[in-house]
Structures are given as structure tokens and as C-alpha cells.
Amino acid sequence: MNIYREITPLKTPDVFVVLDSVCNGFDYPIHNHPEFELNLIAGMSGTRIVGDSTERYADYDLVLLGPYLYHKWDGDAQLQQSGQPYRVITIQFAMELFSGQLFQKERFIKIRQLMRDSSRGIKFHGKTFEEAMRIMIGLTEDKGFANIIEFLQLLDLLSQTSDATFLATEGFSPQALRSDSNRIQVAYGYILKHFDNPDLKIGDVATLVNMSDSAFSHFFQKLTFRSFTDFLIDIRIGHTCKLLLDTDETVNQIASKSGFNNLANFNRLFKKYRSCTPVEYRRRYLEKGEFDWTHQVTPWQFMPQKNGTKEAIKPSSYATRLVHF
Numbered sequence: 001m002n003i004y005r006e007i008t009p010l011k012t013p014d015v016f017v018v019l020d021s022v023c024n025g026f027d028y029p030i031h032n033h034p035e036f037e038l039n040l041i042a043g044m045s046g047t048r049i050v051g052d053s054t055e056r057y058a059d060y061d062l063v064l065l066g067p068y069l070y071h072k073w074d075g076d077a078q079l080q081q082s083g084q085p086y087r088v089i090t091i092q093f094a095m096e097l098f099s100g101q102l103f104q105k106e107r108f109i110k111i112r113q114l115m116r117d118s119s120r121g122i123k124f125h126g127k128t129f130e131e132a133m134r135i136m137i138g139l140t141e142d143k144g145f146a147n148i149i150e151f152l153q154l155l156d157l158l159s160q161t162s163d164a165t166f167l168a169t170e171g172f173s174p175q176a177l178r179s180d181s182n183r184i185q186v187a188y189g190y191i192l193k194h195f196d197n198p199d200l201k202i203g204d205v206a207t208l209v210n211m212s213d214s215a216f217s218h219f220f221q222k223l224t225f226r227s228f229t230d231f232l233i234d235i236r237i238g239h240t241c242k243l244l245l246d247t248d249e250t251v252n253q254i255a256s257k258s259g260f261n262n263l264a265n266f267n268r269l270f271k272k273y274r275s276c277t278p279v280e281y282r283r284r285y286l287e288k289g290e291f292d293w294t295h296q297v298t299p300w301q302f303m304p305q306k307n308g309t310k311e312a313i314k315p316s317s318y319a320t321r322l323v324h325f
Helices: 077-081 106-120 126-139 146-160 182-194 202-208 213-224 228-246 251-257 263-274 278-283
Strands: 004-007 017-022 036-042 046-050 053-057 060-065 071-075 087-093 122-124 164-166 290-292 320-324
Touching (some): 060 106, 060 126, 087 126, 087 146, 106 122, 126 146, 182 202, 202 213, 202 228, 228 251, 228 278, 251 278
Antiparallel strands (some): 017 087, 017 320, 036 087, 046 053, 060 122, 122 164
16 A cells, blocks of 8 residues: 655755745645654644554644654644634755764764654654744744754754654654663563564563563563553554555454454454554555645645545645745
8 A cells, every 4th residue: 555655845955945834725645755844733723643643733733753754634624714824834854964974973962863763753842842833933034054053953952852742653663762771672672573473472571681570560661651561562553554554465464464363352452542443544544646746836746635536726725935945
């Protein structure tokens, strides 16, 4: 199964681009792209999809997305039709930006960690959100090299904060676990490597780190805030969500590859954790193809469906400014 691939307006000479949209519609499909993206929404409520996370957002939303992470924002139709003004500011920048020698320096350690963490999508809130929104609004105006400095200040702000929440599960977008404990790092790595084994038990991991089952259970829950069983199920369900989107394999095949050897039990757990069946989950993402921001009068190269047919959007209904830096 394919997801729309966005061709972003980012060009080779760019450090980043800023798209500033006012009352610009929310009718684009779920999609991904190889660039990082920081997306700010102000004055709108709706539903946000990031990886296997589906959540409501209200009034304001700020999320950092890693490369190729599936995402989509829907705006409530009633609010859009009411004429209430809303704004979307999107910053996109390339993976290659962090491959140079400058970003390998010690001062950039936390920013590099932020970029790795973005593979799951990160939502920011609190005072961090307020300060980030102020900087992002400022970045919509071309101030020359000052924009580059402000962009780095924005990344530094986001890399230092605790006002952040991961969105996609570890199974959907695996990442390194932040912890000073070598034992939990070893345990986490082992679980990620062997979660597809239906016979994986807590005792296997406890033995690996030289602890009793009971001691490891308390230790694991203290550091991850979840029981071993709940953590393992999260990993497995997240992985099945990714396979449902990335492949055309049957539900039975996907369940087997994710560590479930009982299809009925898998279906029960999936519905408990995702509030729908695997087949229903997959149907949400049936649209496929590619769209190109740079070749359209509208921001994306596709047309929304209406009454089963595709109709062009009137260019006058869109107001998007694009700035390259």
C-alpha cells in the first residue's frame, strides 16, 4: 500500500523553507516526505494523524515530524465554513542539513537528539509552544541571515524542553530510549530486536540483564512507566500499523510478523488499542500517489474528492506564502 509522497518546495541551496497559509483548507491526504517538518496551527481544531497516532487538537498545535513519517491534519468543517480566520506555518528542512561538520560539534548534541526523536513525531506545549510560535511567526518575514540564526534558536529551544510528547509508538517508529541506565538500554534493544518472536518472555530479558523476573518487572516499570507486557504489546501493535500501511500483506501475515501467533487474540488487542479492526485501520489510508507542491496553483498536486469525483480547487480559495532561506 502506498501513501502520497509530497514533493516539497525545498531546493538544494535552501537551509529551510517557510510556508505561511491563511484559511488555506485542510483537504490534503495523508502523506510523507524525506524532509523534516515543523508544523504550527493557530485558530483551528480538528484531528491530527502522525504515524499510528490519531488525536484531537484544539485551537493550537505544534508538531515536529521526522523524515518519511506519515502525517495529516484535518480541520473541523464547521469551523472552516464559519469564516473564522486560522493560520498554518510550516517549516521544512532537509536531512542533509545535519550531516556537515558544524552539526557534529558538541554544542549540537541536543539538536541531533531532537532530530532522532522526531522519527516518532513530537508535540510541543506549554511555555515552549508559546515561545516557538513567536519565533515561527517571525520567520515568515525575510530578514536575511537573521532568519538562519532564529531558526537555530528555535531548534535549540525545542531540543532543551520537557514540554514535549511523543506521538507515534515505538513499534511504528523505533528510536533509542533516553536513559542513563545501561540495563534498560540493553533490555530495550533486545525487545526491539526480538518482539516478533511470539515466545518472548519477561524472563528472557531479565536473564539478559542479570535480574530476577520480579526485580526486572519493578525496575522496567519504574523507568518506562509501563509494565513489560504493556510495552511489548505497544511495540507489536505499532509495528502492525506500519506494516498495514507499508505493505499489501494479509492481516494474518502481518500479525505473524509482529509476534502474534493467535489471530483472534491479535484482532482483540488491535481493536482495544486502536478502537477499530486492522482492516478498518488500513481502509483509512487507501489514497495513494504523489503530489508536487511546486507545479500547482494549489499547495499540493491532487484534487479533493467530492461526490465520488475529483474537482479542482479554485486558486482564490488559497492564500499561501512561500519563503526560501
